[in-house]
Amino acid sequence: xxxxxxxxxxxxxxxxxxxxxxxxxxxxxxxxxxxxxxxxxxxxxxxxxxxxxxxxxxxxxxxxxxxxxxxxxxxxxxxxxxxxxxxxxxxxxxxxxxxxxxxxxxxxxxxxxxxxxxxxxxxxxxxxxxxxxxxxxxxxxxxxxxxxxxxxxxxxxxxxxxxxxxxxxxxxxxxxxxxxxxxxxxxxxxxxxxxxxxxxxxxxxxxxxxxxxxxxxxxxxxxxxxxxxxxxxxxxxxxxxxxxxxxxxxxxxxxxxxxxxxxxxxxxxxxxxxxxxxxxxxxxxxxxxxxxxxxxxxxx
Amino acid sequence: xxxxxxxxxxxxxxxxxxxxxxxxxxxxxxxxxxxxxxxxxxxxxxxxxxxxxxxxxxxxxxxxxxxxxxxxxxxxxxxxxxxxxxxxxxxxxxxxxxxxxxxxxxxxxxxxxxxxxxxxxxxxxxxxxxxxxxxxxxxxxxxxxxxxxxxxxxxxxxxxxxxxxxxxxxxxxxxxxxxxxxxxxxxxxxxxxxxxxxxxxxxxxxxxxxxxxxxxxxxxxxxxxxxxxxxxxxxxxxxxxxxxxxxxxxxxxxxxxxxxxxxxxxxxxxxxxxxxxxxxxxxxxxxxxxxxxxxxxxxx
Numbered sequence: 001x002x003x004x005x006x007x008x009x010x011x012x013x014x015x016x017x018x019x020x021x022x023x024x025x026x027x028x029x030x031x032x033x034x035x036x037x038x039x040x041x042x043x044x045x046x047x048x049x050x051x052x053x054x055x056x057x058x059x060x061x062x063x064x065x066x067x068x069x070x071x072x073x074x075x076x077x078x079x080x081x082x083x084x085x086x087x088x089x090x091x092x093x094x095x096x097x098x099x100x101x102x103x104x105x106x107x108x109x110x111x112x113x114x115x116x117x118x119x120x121x122x123x124x125x126x127x128x129x130x131x132x133x134x135x136x137x138x139x140x141x142x143x144x145x146x147x148x149x150x151x152x153x154x155x156x157x158x159x160x161x162x163x164x165x166x167x168x169x170x171x172x173x174x175x176x177x178x179x180x181x182x183x184x185x186x187x188x189x190x191x192x193x194x195x196x197x198x199x200x201x202x203x204x205x206x207x208x209x210x211x212x213x214x215x216x217x218x219x220x221x222x223x224x225x226x227x228x229x230x231x232x233x234x235x236x237x238x239x240x241x242x243x244x245x246x247x248x249x250x251x252x253x254x255x256x257x258x259x260x261x262x263x264x265x266x267x268x269x270x271x272x273x274x275x276x277x278x279x280x281x282x283x284x285x286x287x288x289x290x291x292x293x294x295x296x297x298x299x300x
Numbered sequence: 301x302x303x304x305x306x307x308x309x310x311x312x313x314x315x316x317x318x319x320x321x322x323x324x325x326x327x328x329x330x331x332x333x334x335x336x337x338x339x340x341x342x343x344x345x346x347x348x349x350x351x352x353x354x355x356x357x358x359x360x361x362x363x364x365x366x367x368x369x370x371x372x373x374x375x376x377x378x379x380x381x382x383x384x385x386x387x388x389x390x391x392x393x394x395x396x397x398x399x400x401x402x403x404x405x406x407x408x409x410x411x412x413x414x415x416x417x418x419x420x421x422x423x424x425x426x427x428x429x430x431x432x433x434x435x436x437x438x439x440x441x442x443x444x445x446x447x448x449x450x451x452x453x454x455x456x457x458x459x460x461x462x463x464x465x466x467x468x469x470x471x472x473x474x475x476x477x478x479x480x481x482x483x484x485x486x487x488x489x490x491x492x493x494x495x496x497x498x499x500x501x502x503x504x505x506x507x508x509x510x511x512x513x514x515x516x517x518x519x520x521x522x523x524x525x526x527x528x529x530x531x532x533x534x535x536x537x538x539x540x541x542x543x544x545x546x547x548x549x550x551x552x553x554x555x556x557x558x559x560x561x562x563x564x565x566x567x568x569x570x571x572x573x574x575x576x577x578x579x580x581x582x583x584x585x586x587x588x589x590x591x592x593x594x595x596x597x598x599x600x
Contacts, residue, residue: 014480016480016482017480017481018481018486018487020486021479021487024542025479025521025542028515028521028542029516029521032521036315036516287354289355290316290353292315293316
């Protein structure tokens with residue numbers, strides 16, 4: 001007799017979702033977006049983490065695996081286990097996959113210590129981990145958008161609600177996409193849905209990481225565990241609780257203050273850049289149309 | 301015994317594409333006729349799609365618009381409720397639902413309550429209707445029309461029933477949201493609507509016919525779940541969530557007679573008491589003093 005297996009993750013009660021309904025909404029959303037845009041195929045950056053694995057499963061369900069291209073884009077310091085996990089998803093789904101090593105792109109810009117200087121010049125190798133991480137995210141975005149032309153598909157987004165709300169994303173990097181089916185699900189809800197659609201257990205169990213440098217984990221970098229921050233965000237954003245009410249509910253006052261500041265400080269990352277109002281009718285201000293409408297010629 | 305066959309057209313309109321939606325309506329009318337339906341009910345803005353924004357003027361039709369007349373002409377021997385953007389002679393744009401019978405428009409209801417909060421922005425783009433009246437119908441019983449948010453205001457089903465309606469028809473474009481596992485049917489929106497419609501059917505001792513669209517406009521998925529509720533408050537029929545289809549339901553008007561005789565709530569209504577009290581309340585609310593915070597129960 002074996003010991004009962006530990007749950008892969010814990011789900012706070014208020015974040016429990018009806019996975020069947022969420023799955024239906026997400027899959028229909030993907031189909032609807034493609035139909036409205038006049039496309040049939042999808043391109044996805046597959047990291048080996050649970051977010052992109054979930055979107056790969058949903059995309060394959062929506063359009064069929066033969067219309068999905070998964071792109072693996074490791075940097076030379078990325079964990080080998082990430083690549084293995086990503087490959088296992090592509091294999092399981094039987095979708096097309098392609099490996100693009102972004103090391104030459106990134107090193108070609110920053111240069112390498114003791115090696116040839118990059119496009120940036122001699123101070124390139126001294127760039128901070130944050131700058132390098134952002135550049136990697138944008139290099140991956142550039143690859144996805146380039147391959148989307150070749151594949152004749154749209155880039156599908158993989159960011160979740162937790163990271164969008166606290167701003168743990170790179171603008172025009174990992175948050176760039178044609179549309180995003182999981183951007184309204186907190187990380188703990190992403191895991192519930194991922195389990196429901198059959199994402200491999202190894203991916204559900206591992207510590208979430210942006211994998212921008214060795215040993216990095218989201219929870220160490222941000223300083224909170226996902227179950228707690230998801231609960232806090234849920235009560236703050238979805239249920240409109242004030243900071244005082246949150247502290248009264250038992251959340252740590254310092255954490256409440258810090259998370260609120262992260263949410264407020266990243267508002268700009270969740271919005272289209274403002275255009276100066278000069279003419280009588282201005283895009284995004286008083287010229288308001290659906291993104292896709294009749295009469296549009298398909299543009300990529 | 302008088303039976304009515306009702307066809308619930310739970311369809312997914314194409315946003316802004318009047319021609320395609322007209323064709324869908326024509327096809328569904330033909331299918332319903334082949335199924336010997338007496339009444340076909342289409343959802344709110346079934347001819348235009350919901351999230352129109354500045355497309356509202358492009359798809360608006362006067363009641364004498366030849367495109368509308370062409371569709372109305374196809375209701376020989378049938379009753380139908382269709383919904384579109386109506387442009388008035390003075391160029392206001394309304395969200396309208398029309399009862400059309402035997403090739404003629406019998407009655408037009410203009411949406412009275414335009415939600416402009418949360419994910420809704422209707423008041424920016426549309427004018428609000430100002431009439432809530434039931435209408436005679438070839439079906440026999442009087443019919444009351446309402447559009448989506450109209451039913452989130454108690455006065456609307458109440459007024460329609462007091463005006464003699466026995467069939468309360470609500471056509472909707474209700475966006476699905478809140479997939480919390482705690483919800484009765486996996487979707488918070490569906491749970492709220494079902495609660496309301498049962499209460500209205502019971503309190504007005506009328507049949508409630510609810511047709512909600514499916515499909516996707518931009519970010520928003522519409523959940524369907526069209527229903528027919530008997531005057532007892534019991535569901536006669538429930539269409540599936542999210543699935544497009546033409547659903548046929550048969551009701552027996554003798555059920556309504558039995559219910560109204562056994563439970564004579566409408567007979568005992570006191571509209572003159574309500575009117576007197578309302579006049580007083582409205583007068584006081586418009587009084588010289590600032591907005592009253594709370595005056596319920598204060599001495600007259």
